[in-house]
Amino acid sequence: xxxxxxxxxxxxxxxxxxxxxxxxxxxxxxxxxxxxxxxxxxxxxxxxxxxxxxxxxxxxxxxxxxxxxxxxxxxxxxxxxxxxxxxxxxxxxxxxxxxxxxxxxxxxxxxxxxxxxxxxxxxxxxxxxxxxxxxxxxxxxxxxxxxxxxxxxxxxxxxxxxxxxxxxxxxxxxxxxxxxxxxxxxxxxxxxxxxxxxxxxxxxxxxxxxxxxxxxxxxxxxxxxxxxxxxxxxxxxxxxxxxxxxxxxxxxxxxxxxxxxxxxxxxxxxxxxxxxxxxxxxxxxxxxxxxxxxxxxxxxxxxxxxxxxxxxxxxxxxxxxxxxxxxxxxxxxxxxxxxxxxxxxxxxxxxxxxxxxxxxxxxxxxxxxxxxxxxxxxxxxxxxxxxxxxxxxxxxxxxxxxxxxxxxxxxxxxxxxxxxxxxxxxxxxxxxxxxxxxxxxxxxxxxxxxxxxxxxxxxxxxxxxxxxxxxxxxxxxxxxxxxxxxxxx
Numbered sequence: 001x002x003x004x005x006x007x008x009x010x011x012x013x014x015x016x017x018x019x020x021x022x023x024x025x026x027x028x029x030x031x032x033x034x035x036x037x038x039x040x041x042x043x044x045x046x047x048x049x050x051x052x053x054x055x056x057x058x059x060x061x062x063x064x065x066x067x068x069x070x071x072x073x074x075x076x077x078x079x080x081x082x083x084x085x086x087x088x089x090x091x092x093x094x095x096x097x098x099x100x101x102x103x104x105x106x107x108x109x110x111x112x113x114x115x116x117x118x119x120x121x122x123x124x125x126x127x128x129x130x131x132x133x134x135x136x137x138x139x140x141x142x143x144x145x146x147x148x149x150x151x152x153x154x155x156x157x158x159x160x161x162x163x164x165x166x167x168x169x170x171x172x173x174x175x176x177x178x179x180x181x182x183x184x185x186x187x188x189x190x191x192x193x194x195x196x197x198x199x200x201x202x203x204x205x206x207x208x209x210x211x212x213x214x215x216x217x218x219x220x221x222x223x224x225x226x227x228x229x230x231x232x233x234x235x236x237x238x239x240x241x242x243x244x245x246x247x248x249x250x251x252x253x254x255x256x257x258x259x260x261x262x263x264x265x266x267x268x269x270x271x272x273x274x275x276x277x278x279x280x281x282x283x284x285x286x287x288x289x290x291x292x293x294x295x296x297x298x299x300x301x302x303x304x305x306x307x308x309x310x311x312x313x314x315x316x317x318x319x320x321x322x323x324x325x326x327x328x329x330x331x332x333x334x335x336x337x338x339x340x341x342x343x344x345x346x347x348x349x350x351x352x353x354x355x356x357x358x359x360x361x362x363x364x365x366x367x368x369x370x371x372x373x374x375x376x377x378x379x380x381x382x383x384x385x386x387x388x389x390x391x392x393x394x395x396x397x398x399x400x401x402x403x404x405x406x407x408x409x410x411x412x413x414x415x416x417x418x419x420x421x422x423x424x425x426x427x428x429x430x431x432x433x434x435x436x437x438x439x440x441x442x443x444x445x446x447x448x449x450x451x452x453x454x455x456x457x458x459x460x461x462x463x464x465x466x467x468x469x470x471x472x473x474x475x476x477x478x479x480x481x482x483x484x485x486x487x488x489x
């Protein structure tokens with residue numbers, strides 16, 4: 001019979017153990033993934049996976065320069081050796097060229113063997129910046145969509161601001177492995193299907209901009225210019241980051257030039273995504289939510305602009321401190337920020353008549369970072385945030401209070417890091433019976449498991465995951481063992 005023993009005077013030991021844990025757990029135990037040179041692309045590149053002591057756990061060498069940041073995804077079997085790398089890269093001759101140009105991505109094995117790849121670089125579309133791996137194995141791609149000046153004027157644009165006499169709008173493509181080493185488009189969304197304007201009464205998309213925050217005003221902002229990487233360009237939105245919310249089946253995009261983020265419905269069919277109805281939220285491909293610059297839809301002015309030049313927007317994952325909130329790197333503010341969107345438990349966003357989307361303020365901001373090109377911010381399971389200063393090629397892990405507890409700086413030529421992510425050491429090492437000591441079942445060993453184990457001991461309840469020493473009892477010895485396990489002893 002399993003017994004549970006707990007002496008009252010053991011509370012002191014628990015407190016000592018918890019204090020020791022808290023003092024030593026400032027740094028999240030994980031591996032950091034990044035590719036130097038990802039801010040501008042070109043040349044060759046190496047992707048690194050480093051531990052907290054800056055040792056290389058794994059490297060991947062690439063013949064093409066990085067477009068942005070790489071991603072790790074789980075293969076068909078558990079274990080790091082079955083992990084896949086998704087690497088967006090820059091093609092040799094992009095059809096449209098500006099900051100962040102890419103063109104393709106490849107999926108590589110742990111040993112660097114090519115599984116499949118897909119290129120999007122033609123007369124109509126050019127991939128740039130980010131990709132987003134989906135839980136089903138597909139990959140989302142950001143692309144410029146070329147429109148001629150004639151097409152732009154026909155849609156209500158009043159001026160073209162570049163010598164190319166063109167307008168690069170935005171499209172999102174979902175790519176699936178075709179089973180033959182390549183990919184195929186299985187879903188798509190086009191911003192051009194969701195425009196409004198108040199300049200030409202005769203056009204179909206004419207309307208009162210303030211009455212339609214779900215649409216984008218085609219006359220917002222400039223369209224490219226004569227300078228920048230590659231010379232003249234017609235980049236209008238400069239979407240630089242894409243992220244997916246598995247709970248709501250939604251996509252969020254970050255527009256540097258328009259100083260906004262946009263949320264769209266991924267549950268739609270491609271046909272619904274081209275219209276204004278359908279999908280889980282009934283809006284087709286229209287915006288479900290937007291934030292950062294309400295003057296874009298005539299519900300604010302310049303003083304209401306909350307972000308600009310931002311990158312790396314993403315939702316904080318389930319189980320992480322701040323879960324469900326948005327976090328991003330706000331380049332104009334030289335900081336990472338976190339805010340709470342007005343979303344309900346089903347994924348619908350609240351907005352009042354005549355008012356902009358909230359919130360009016362943020363709930364957390366990081367220490368000062370100054371980078372003009374890219375940059376990233378990702379929440380970690382222990383509440384810290386991994387921040388990338390692209391220009392300086394610095395990666396720092398900061399606590400909620402802003403203390404830097406871990407850092408890495410890349411030196412040498414082409415030393416910039418677009419963004420980086422940190423993965424738990426056992427991220428892909430799934431065990432059918434669970435991880436020993438993972439009391440709350442979140443796949444991570446941390447202070448939350450200590451608290452859960454203490455509660456089990458005090459309440460005389462038995463859980464096999466808490467029986468660290470395997471003696472069929474839960475007591476102070478298991479708590480001490482769990483503390484040592486988390487500390488790496």
